[in-house]
Amino acid sequence: MTQENKYPKxxxxxxxxxxxxxxxxxxxxxxxxAGGFVGCLxxxxxxxxxxxxxxxxxxxxxxxxxxxxxxxxxxxxxxxxITDVRGVRVGHCTKISGSGKLRVGVGPxxxxxxxxxxxxxxxxxxxxAVGHFVLNGNGxxxxxxxxxxAGTLETPIFLTGTANIGIVYDAALTYLMEQNPDIGxxxxxxxxxxxxxxxxxxxxxxxxxxxxxxxxxxKAASGGPVAEGAVGGGTGMRSYGFKAGIGSSSRVLxxxxxxxxxxxxxxxxHGSRHLLRIDGVPVGEELLDYPEKKESGKSKxxxxxxxxxxxxxxxxxxxxxxxxALGLARTGSVSTHGSGDIFIAFSTxxxxxxxxxxxxxxxxxxxxxxxxxxVEAAEExxxxxxxxxxxxxxxxDRVCEGIPLDRLVSLMQKYNRLRR
Amino acid sequence: xxxxxxxxxxxAREAGLILGGLPPGPLNxITDVKGVRVGHATLSRGxxxxxxxxxxxxxADAERALWFYGCHIFDGHGEATGIQVLEDFGMMSAPxxxxxxxxxxxxxxxxxxxxxxxxxxxxxxxxxxxxxxxxDDRYLNNLRARAVKEQHALxxxxxxxxxxxxxxxxxxxxxxxxxxxxGGIGTSSRRVDWDASTTHxxxxxxxxHGSREELVIDGVPVGKKWKDAxxxxxxYHGVVGVVATDVPMSPRQLNHLAQRAVxxxxxxxxxxxxxxxxxxVAFSTGIRLESxxxxxxxxxxxxxxxxxxxxxxxxxxxxxxxxxxALFRATTVKGRDGRVAQAVPVDTLMKMIKTHKR
Numbered sequence: 001m002t003q004e005n006k007y008p009k010x011x012x013x014x015x016x017x018x019x020x021x022x023x024x025x026x027x028x029x030x031x032x033x034a035g036g037f038v039g040c041l042x043x044x045x046x047x048x049x050x051x052x053x054x055x056x057x058x059x060x061x062x063x064x065x066x067x068x069x070x071x072x073x074x075x076x077x078x079x080x081x082i083t084d085v086r087g088v089r090v091g092h093c094t095k096i097s098g099s100g101k102l103r104v105g106v107g108p109x110x111x112x113x114x115x116x117x118x119x120x121x122x123x124x125x126x127x128x129a130v131g132h133f134v135l136n137g138n139g140x141x142x143x144x145x146x147x148x149x150a151g152t153l154e155t156p157i158f159l160t161g162t163a164n165i166g167i168v169y170d171a172a173l174t175y176l177m178e179q180n181p182d183i184g185x186x187x188x189x190x191x192x193x194x195x196x197x198x199x200x201x202x203x204x205x206x207x208x209x210x211x212x213x214x215x216x217x218x219k220a221a222s223g224g225p226v227a228e229g230a231v232g233g234g235t236g237m238r239s240y241g242f243k244a245g246i247g248s249s250s251r252v253l254x255x256x257x258x259x260x261x262x263x264x265x266x267x268x269x270h271g272s273r274h275l276l277r278i279d280g281v282p283v284g285e286e287l288l289d290y291p292e293k294k295e296s297g298k299s300k301x302x303x304x305x306x307x308x309x310x311x312x313x314x315x316x317x318x319x320x321x322x323x324x325a326l327g328l329a330r331t332g333s334v335s336t337h338g339s340g341d342i343f344i345a346f347s348t349x350x351x352x353x354x355x356x357x358x359x360x361x362x363x364x365x366x367x368x369x370x371x372x373x374x375v376e377a378a379e380e381x382x383x384x385x386x387x388x389x390x391x392x393x394x395x396x397d398r399v400c401e402g403i404p405l406d407r408l409v410s411l412m413q414k415y416n417r418l419r420r
Numbered sequence: 421x422x423x424x425x426x427x428x429x430x431x432a433r434e435a436g437l438i439l440g441g442l443p444p445g446p447l448n449x450i451t452d453v454k455g456v457r458v459g460h461a462t463l464s465r466g467x468x469x470x471x472x473x474x475x476x477x478x479x480a481d482a483e484r485a486l487w488f489y490g491c492h493i494f495d496g497h498g499e500a501t502g503i504q505v506l507e508d509f510g511m512m513s514a515p516x517x518x519x520x521x522x523x524x525x526x527x528x529x530x531x532x533x534x535x536x537x538x539x540x541x542x543x544x545x546x547x548x549x550x551x552x553x554x555x556d557d558r559y560l561n562n563l564r565a566r567a568v569k570e571q572h573a574l575x576x577x578x579x580x581x582x583x584x585x586x587x588x589x590x591x592x593x594x595x596x597x598x599x600x601x602x603g604g605i606g607t608s609s610r611r612v613d614w615d616a617s618t619t620h621x622x623x624x625x626x627x628x629h630g631s632r633e634e635l636v637i638d639g640v641p642v643g644k645k646w647k648d649a650x651x652x653x654x655x656y657h658g659v660v661g662v663v664a665t666d667v668p669m670s671p672r673q674l675n676h677l678a679q680r681a682v683x684x685x686x687x688x689x690x691x692x693x694x695x696x697x698x699x700x701v702a703f704s705t706g707i708r709l710e711s712x713x714x715x716x717x718x719x720x721x722x723x724x725x726x727x728x729x730x731x732x733x734x735x736x737x738x739x740x741x742x743x744x745x746a747l748f749r750a751t752t753v754k755g756r757d758g759r760v761a762q763a764v765p766v767d768t769l770m771k772m773i774k775t776h777k778r
Contacts, residue, residue, distance in 0.1 A: 137508025149496030166529025
């Protein structure tokens with residue numbers, strides 16, 4: 001399909017896009033979005049990137065490692081994603097349609113929902129230990145009060161745009177009620193975890209997410225590779241002055257350190273261009289000349305979700321959550337006033353029921369390596385969101401550029417940070 | 421069983437029950453705090469006994485202004501949205517919605533619609549994020565019917581007024597059950613004179629907690645003595661409250677004010693179950709922060725710590741009285757599966773208290 005077929009209004013930036021879309025990068029191949037792209041395609045105007053990593057905008061996007069940039073010292077799991085933690089599944093529903101001038105209730109639509117299913121069973125019946133950290137509170141994560149009180153996670157975790165919170169929350173209840181017919185009768189009513197970032201690239205007020213979209217995201221949830229960038233809850237997100245959204249990464253500790261896996265998934269919508277650092281390189285400063293259109297709506301945020309198979313207490317998971325902030329900081333974030341930087345971490349190492357009397361947890365002598373793994377995975381997840389997300393236009397024809405991968409590679413080479 | 425028409429309902433004070441030592445404000449309600457408005461949307465038909473109540477902390481034209489908020493989560497087994505901004509910033513302009521635990525998403529969505537009506541750049545102001553606190557009213561209400569819709573949140577906002585607050589079996593209190601009696605919305609206030617000005621602390625409580633035998637009123641263990649009425653005891657306890665004051669208070673002081681409201685509730689009892697909801701949001705209208713670009717610094721005046729105790733006492737007294745008012749105002753409600761929660765027979769109860777005191 002040509003770009004024009006996929007996207008009705010390429011606009012004046014098409015020349016630029018086509019310019020870079022023909023470039024090949026180190027090992028840039030079809031692997032970047034091997035997980036495919038799960039969208040809810042409701043009409044001809046809505047489409048999704050193909051599983052070959054080609055975006056509808058004609059760009060090839062890829063993951064950080066495919067560019068030869070490697071973060072930290074621990075190896076990633078087979079998918080280098082949160083799904084490397086056994087049982088964790090991710091699903092997206094992506095809503096993209098229209099372009100041009102903002103018309104409330106019509107479009108352009110740049111939004112979606114991403115769901116993280118914490119284990120393969122019924123998480124309401126078999127809860128998981130959970131911890132949180134609020135680095136900067138200008139955001140929303142529902143279920144926080146209940147989960148913090150109980151120390152358990154009892155629902156999937158949903159990521160979406162700010163205005164969609166109520167709709168996604170309500171749809172999550174529909175799913176949970178279907179799965180658990182006793183809810184509201186003999187069972188308590190769960191409090192779903194729904195976290196937001198401000199996807200101001202599209203018509204937020206129109207709230208284009210429906211209950212069915214949320215249920216579709218749940219249905220689409222799978223293990224294996226995770227689609228990243230402008231997908232699901234990350235569809236309308238920007239970070240460091242570039243297009244961003246969903247990113248994921250993982251680390252596996254060596255057997256003598258427990259062999260545990262730590263996986264991170266982020267919805268990145270934070271930071272200004274000049275702040276961006278990749279593996280210590282001041283990439284943002286070097287790319288200040290690269291076109292950046294100012295978008296309205298200053299409030300930016302990042303939601304970070306960590307999963308681990310290391311059995312951990314809620315207090316230990318709280319400590320792990322703080323390390324996500326350190327991984328975020330390595331990418332340059334200063335967690336600005338308007339940012340809702342809210343983190344959640346869960347462990348699949350214990351399934352907790354009402355009558356649970358036993359709990360397995362790692363010795364604190366083990367946790368420092370887990371922290372290191374978490375920091376590495378958090379950093380790389382944010383960067384995967386950037387390198388995977390293609391240039392996209394938003395409301396009022398404002399264009400948000402994807403980070404230029406060719407320039408990124410030469411920069412990393414210049415600073416001697418290319419691994420191969 | 422009396423019908424609701426025959427039940428004589430009144431506030432604790434009208435019944436002769438005077439709690440605490442500080443005087444109430446003219447309305448003896450949260451609306452004694454200037455600018456505060458309360459609105460209800462009541463759903464009462466058959467097995468649907470629920471609703472939405474909103475507390476609007478300030479006049480609707482107050483765009484780009486922030487107020488100080490605080491909270492106390494005594495037991496967080498429930499939902500309170502907006503909590504990250506509240507706890508981390510301590511300043512916001514959010515409306516406070518109360519509803520049933522199944523309706524949080526829809527009421528939140530109503531809060532978003534309300535926010536867009538105030539400010540198109542929602543997260544820059546617009547009262548975002550809305551605070552939605554929940555209780556479980558399933559004893560009388562068919563939760564799975566999910567009767568509350570977004571429009572009911574907007575209806576509550578539209579109906580919000582200053583002046584006398586409707587209380588008892590209204591709004592989010594429609595299906596509430598407390599101490600085996602019909603519970604619901606109750607409110608009370610205290611006047612505190614401070615530096616030649618008259619200030620108020622007002623509390624609104626949604627009482628849906630406590631077993632019959634736990635009920636203590638004015639130090640009298642009336643619940644234990646109660647023999648002759650059917651008890652609507654249930655296991656889904658939850659109580660949520662809103663404290664408002666026009667006294668200039670910092671977020672930290674407001675956290676303390678919210679704590680004292682729970683201390684007031686505790687005088688009545690009913691907060692000891694393992695999975696319960698007990699949380700309070702407090703805000704002050706005494707300091708209005710104009711959030712405009714040119715502002716570099718704010719000069720703030722707070723109540724000094726040396727003078728704060730009487731306000732804390734006021735919060736505890738008003739919180740205690742608001743629960744009693746909820747009980748004394750609530751009318752008998754018949755809900756799902758023929759279940760009934762009886763209104764407290766005020767006369768009988770007052771006789772018991774007087775006899776005990778003698």
